[in-house]
Amino acid sequence: MSAESGRRRDPLMWAAALRGLLDRPLASYYLLLASSGLLLIIGLAMVFSATSVSSYGSSGNAYKVILQQVAAAVVGLAAFWICQRLPRRTFRALAPISVIIALVLLLVMDGIYVLHASGTISSPNIGPIESETLWLWIGPVQLQPSELAKFALVLWGADVLTRKGKRIINWRELVMPLFPAVALLFILVGYNDLGSMLCLLILFVGLLWAAGVPLRFFGIMLGVGLVGIAGLIVAPGRSDYRSERFDAFFSADAALLACKGEQKCYQAKQGLLALAEGGWFGVGLGNGSAKWGWAPSVHNDFIFALIAEELGVVGCLVVLALFAVLAYSGMRIGRRVADPFRRMAACAVTLWLVGQAVINIGGVVKLLPITGLPLPFISDGGTALVVTLAAVGMLASFARAEPDAAAALHARPPAKWFQLVWAPLPPLPSSSRRVP
């Protein structure tokens, strides 16, 4: 009796219960599935809300864009399913290939772009391959090579760093195959897309961080990185919009609202207006007015403004909480897996998703300058969604490979058909190491 009443009165009881739940071996796996699944569903709902009006206006079919996005989600779930089943050695084997593919695609995209811009070729395509600034059309298939590059860099970077092991405390060992390739990747991606390059940077830093690269190297890289970013921002020519966005970022909220139609402050202003319009609880799903041609890219980079308007602060906090859970579970996987490849890849994927979300949302709420980055899981965009879900699939496979999780799964294995349909049993860390 006394124990019962004591338990009930204890204000930290919920924390204890939470801790108990988190101690369960498959907690990371379920948290990951739940957060990314909910984000995906919210994303599809918001993309439908954002695109139905404009899609109906332009084609007479309100479902045109959302059906494409749903198709991308189906492909993404397939990618998730595949990545969840793949063993670690396959990921490692795919790493060099994938990074070469990404580099080739980026080279083709930028090459066609440069050739077209310089007037060497009249239309921005070579045969069936067409370049459209950030996208590459191969026949009817649209690709965003920079998204593929993110995943490729995760795999390859983790693979290389794993092979190097402790040798990375040597500067030359650390730099040698990795840095030139990554620099090339940065240049190719950052040529037209500063946002994606920032995302790659965060991802790369995540890799190095998880690999245990000594702190003094980070200091050097931080300095070089800051100089590079500043150079890109003030770089003259086509990218004037970057410095304009910085102007908008540094002006006060009230000054921004006085902005009348000028391109540089318009998007930032619309973001603030949408936030104000939504209030605490939003105007209701589908009722927003920002998507009626007012806020630019409301289905894509600015979808968080639509969430703020239609679902209010509460809806925004739910999305933020889901991203936080994703961040926690991703890092937790990185912490718990025994193997360095998995640790680095998990940390890099998590930081990539978190970084992209923070940059995107920060731009909308005017905590950061606006960069053209999609919000993971939520923004409209096929390649990004497929790649994100594939990366989450890989995280899921790592989550199942946590020693505790693997042990628990082996102790009470699911039915054979379920293993066939969903995912095979993860390798037991002890046994896998004992066998060779």
Next chain:
Amino acid sequence: MAEDKKPYRRSGIGNARAYTPRGRTVRDTGPVERVVHKATPVPRKKAASRKLKPPPRQRVVLKKLKIKRTPTPPRMGEPKRRLRLATALSLLLFTIIGVRLVQLQLTDAPAYAAAGLRDRLTTIDLPAPRGSILDRNGAVLAHSVEARYVGVDPEMVKDIPATAAALSPHLGVAVSELVPKMEKKAPGSPGWRFQFLKRGVDVEVAQRIADLKLPGISIDRDERRDVPGLDLAANLIGFTGTDLNGLAGIEARFDQVLAGRDGKFTFEVGQGALRKPIPGGYQVVTPAKPGSSLALTIDRDVQFMVQRILADKMRSQGATWAAAIVLDARSGEVIAQASYPTYNAKQPLAYKPSERGDMATSAVVDPGSIHKAIVLAGALQEGVVTPDSTIEVGPSIRKGDEPFRDHGRTFPEGTQLTLPGVMAYSSNVATIKIAEMLGPKKLYDYQRAFGLGAETGIGVPGEAAGLVQPPENWSGSSHGSIPIGHGVAVTPLQMAAAYAAIANDGVWVQPHIVKETIAPDGKHIPSGPAKNHRVISPENAAALRQIMEAVTVVDDATGTKARLDGYRISGKTGTGKEVKDGEYAPGEVASFIGMAPADQPKYVIAVFAHTPVGGGGAVAGPVFRDMMAYTLRHFRVPPTGTNPPDFVITR
């Protein structure tokens, strides 16, 4: 209690440690394995990494290099700690964003939202049509029709000559007029982005212009005032300006009633390709209030004939102006009110202002002999004379310094003239004598009682009040001139209303022109009852009517040209002067006011004409006759069954 809590808390954490998730209790092997794996990884991992990295040679080289290059080798990070740090950093970033969201809501969010809404709002006018002006039977005299305007944005016109040439035949406006409006103007100067090319264009014509798809040419809703009758009652109805505001006549006088108030529809719109009302967005409708319509007492047909007769006769007489009024004797309703000259209400500005006025209410004249009826009415009512009285007259009479003599037929000194004789020959001498018996004070009172010297309030703007002098202002000759209608300033309508009082058995009724107001919902609101007051008794009125019949009946009387076969006509001729700027204008104002049928009058018609020469009987008499003939026929008034009495002129 405080002491109690500590053990509890400790025991709580202990409980949490001991907490076994649901699934686990089922399994008995789980915990054992778990403990094994949890306890072993750290040492095993280290051992494994050492074992797994076989080439010790490399490591030796490395160590040597390291020692050479840096005295203190950089330390590897501890991955778990680093990942915890990264987790904390990520969660911190999300927390900062959450705080920022809340902070935005707590600061000026409502003001920002209002500003955003203002950007998205757009307003369109809901047009409220102006009311119509109808005749007594509902026929349209003036109404508004939906039309289009055609405008131009000079900045957007590509080829000015070609555009003007394409528009000219549709608009009916010369190319030379269109081109200057299309030419580019200095930015900011009036009309640099918009000019009307033509307003009130027919909808079909506008559609044809729209089909041409000329750049810079805009077409939108407009309203046009249509007057199907052109000059029909134009002087009475007046006209409107470009924005359909009443500028003259009834259009101006009743502008408040006729004008609609445009409504507003304010709503949220999208932008660019989605510039459409947002469903479920902010919407406020201020409904349009269409104007009320006016039904006049005018009869369109009578008005038309009266205008036509007046214009025909006056043109041949060389009149400068003329007015004719048809009054319903009983009700005071104006059946027709014509002016000469008149104008085409479709193009009012092509005419002189003097041609657009309503002469019946704005002309101020000396009535002349028609004023004698007022003297006689007063004398009868006051008992100064009886219908059978005779007046001793001579060829002239002197009042003040001025001799007054009779025109036309004169009578030798000492002739006993009957009252019908006085009227038939319009004897000045007799009238002055009767007025003398009545006295100036009484005459003045009757003038006022018959409505002279005050606006009738018919409902036409710019009505003149006229002027009657009170006795204290009279000079010596006034005693001679005022009774015979000189030195009195009246409007034709005032005199018509005075005669209508005689026709209406002695009751003066305010003449009026608006029969009822028709609200936009179709409700008819009759005008209030007309003001009226008794001036003379019915018997005296009847006696006076009979006396005045002599004017048309007696063979060599002044008004024989107003005779109308089959109807008994009672009336009086007059020849006066026009008062203009306080002086008499050259020319004569010939007038005839009569009523029919004389025994039971239904209509009173007054005709006034300003002609170079000529008396009331000759100029106005035939006009009166034709108008009265048409009016009686139109209203199906049966011919009078009785004959007029045989009038005795002298005794």
